[in-house]
Amino acid sequence: MSEPVNTFEAQQQGRPTGPLVQGYEVIIGFETHSQLSTESKIFSRASTAFGAEPNTQACAVDLALPGTLPVMNKGAVERAIKLGLALGSTIAPRSVFARKNYFYPDLPKGYQISQFEIPVVQGGSVSFFLGEEQKTVRLVRAHLEEDAGKSLHENFIGQSGIDLNRAGTPLLEIVTEPDMRSTAEAVAYARELHKIVTWIGICDGNMQEGSFRCDANVSVRKPGQPLGTRREIKNLNSFKFMQQAIDYEIRWQIEEIEDGRAIQQATVLFNPDTGETRAMRTKEDAADYRYFPDPDLPPLAIAPEWVERVRAEMPELPRAMAERYVTTHGLSAYDADQLTQSLALAHYFDAAVAAGAAPKLASNWITGEIARRLNAQDLAIDQAPVTSAQLARLVVRIGDETISNNAARQVFDALWTGDGDDVDAVIEAKGLKQMRDTGALEAIVDGVLATNQKNIDEYRAGKDKAFNALVGQVMKASQGKANPAQVNALLKAKLG
Ligand code: ADP
């Protein structure tokens, strides 16, 4: 018998070598289970709501009781189409559901309905920035499948329980080529994919609740060698754990090889308490699952008209939106990227601009002060106490020189802390208006010049510091309400 062709190996031909760790190249491929945000299960009408009493949301179809038949949830298919369109994949006009047979307590029916030979989404890629460098990770496929139940060990003394509520929850498993070459690249990929699935609204992205679970396949090799044996770290549900787990796994594998032991293909779990990965089971091969087409489900047919209908409803994607911010608003690529970290954030920015805010100023406030405060208080943008309309008003008042930047910060703080909600009213109440009356300003300038001969002499002798001191005096005398540019101009004129 000839050696089986490793398709992953073939796909890696000609790709540049990644950064080395102790002389080894790291190879990573991801499988991500993205829970689709449908209200009912993938093949039944049972609810998918999270957090219900155990075993109250699994119906006879989810358990494949005799006499029941699964019926495909159109919403789940539509979400798969959306992902395919977002990632430039081929949407298979005809795909097939298969039974993946295995025994596990949380799968009483004995098989999982998945897609095997012909998945609904084929090919495509995810592009993102790793620092300054643009990376592209190719997808092999994304297939629809049902989730299994859950074993509960925590709430029992010496016993385990099974909660089947999750059985039949729709998943899209998104599989990459082993294209990633470092932990940082893998985490950046996962973040980008997370951004996309939430952006297009196919998944709520809640990692704590298990809506977005990543399996990281990791291997190492000496440069130029064939792919090494991989170990698969299961169910990484936070970006922090993802990074820790992959880093640990890389070091562990290198140490094993350096000690003369061969890596065994295995499924491993990350323990956040110890920071270590530990083998759970040796890895089954596809053949062990005895896949066969599910006789209860016809092939999934997707007409081109359906794909076009979905395409027409697709939101603008983050990359396109960021490019638009650069070309139409003159933002830097970095700022545009920051503003498109989530759809909600981009909408906030858009709304502020639509309400009259200068884009560059609005962007500075959002990526600066607002981001800082949201971060400190662990809030999402839609929980921000300052609305986009309020931000717009504030930015307009800075732009028309009603208030200085300093005053704007005070107004912003008042809005954020609930000490007022109308920008103009706060400016009024706090007396923050810049002086517009040039006559009054001139009087102040004259007063300052009359009592600061030393600074005047120093300025005339060429000391810039002396001029700044005079500006400071005027600002102080005006209680911060003078317009610094105006003060500068007046002083320069008077000093000749
Ligand atoms: P399984 O379902 O058995 O995990 P799949 O073929 O569905 O296998 O997925 C394999 C995953 O492992 C893919 O994400 C692929 O990129 C990755 N992979 C394959 N070979 C390697 C390797 N040598 N090192 C790291 N990752 C690999």
Ligand code: MG
């Ligand atoms: Mg797999």
